[in-house]
Amino acid sequence: MFDEILIFAALGVIAGLLAGLFGIGGGLVIVPVLIGTFINLGFSLDIVVHMAIGSAIACIIFTGLSSAKAHNDKNSINFVHFKPVAFGITFGALAGALFAVQIKGVVLKFAIALFIFLMGIKILFNLNFLSGKIKHNNKRSLFAGSLIGFFSSILGIGGGVFSVPYFKSSGLKLTTAIGTSAACGIPIAIFGTIGYVVAGIGLSDMPRYSFGYVYGPAVLGVSMTSIFAAKFGADLAHYLSQNTLNKLLAVWFFIVSIYMFIL
Secondary structure, eight states: OHHHHHHHHHHHHHHHHHHHHHSSTTHHHHHHHHHHHHHHTTOOTTTHHHHHHHHHHHHHHHHHHHHHHHHHHTTOOOHHHHHHHHHHHHHHHHHHHHHHTTSOHHHHHHHHHHHHHHHHHHHHTTOOSOOSOOOOOHHHHHHHHHHHHHHHHHHTSOSHHHHHHHHHHTTOOHHHHHHHHHHHHHHHHHHHHHHHHHHHTTOTTOOTTEETTEEHHHHHHHHHHHHHHHHHHHHHHTTSOHHHHHHHHHHHHHHHHHHHHHO
């Protein structure tokens, strides 16, 4: 158990830094590593992917709180844009978790790997699918939040890959879009976690210390360190240029995607 928590704590440092730096909630780091770790721990192959996603979502509660506070301290969260999106997220994240557990783990793993790879291409070549400006209104933001929450909960992420472009297209500058996105990771994590816990209660082959599809030691280990590391990531985001941030994120996506395909 102690060795497990040390591994998860080291993962939390990386996840926290990336959460603060890119506003991605750390899930794109946590999910792939947790899948490999759970396999090595001898968990049933039928549950490792879903448990990795559920545990990653739970970790984002703490990473997101730390990252959001760091960005709020720099006045980088626009609460007018945040509130309606967050309200939509609450429904979307819960529905996404309940939907994800119906998909076979291997299918979900490859879907996540493909998604990460495509996001890397998008960022590297600066492809903008939201080329026009989006006029902010509550109904549009509510709908966008529902979609962001739904797909983020399925992928085990804090939603930054969806919400940062949305907030930028809504007229926010990059650092504010990242900060507001980091805040959106909190409702995604809370309601996504509820969904994964409820969906996994009472199932067989669950490891000890698990709560549904959420593995307690992983959440504890990652959360202990990620909440501190997120602050340093947020600080770094304010010193790097947008071009540098984009290149770093694209490279990271390619590495994670390749790892997921061969895992």
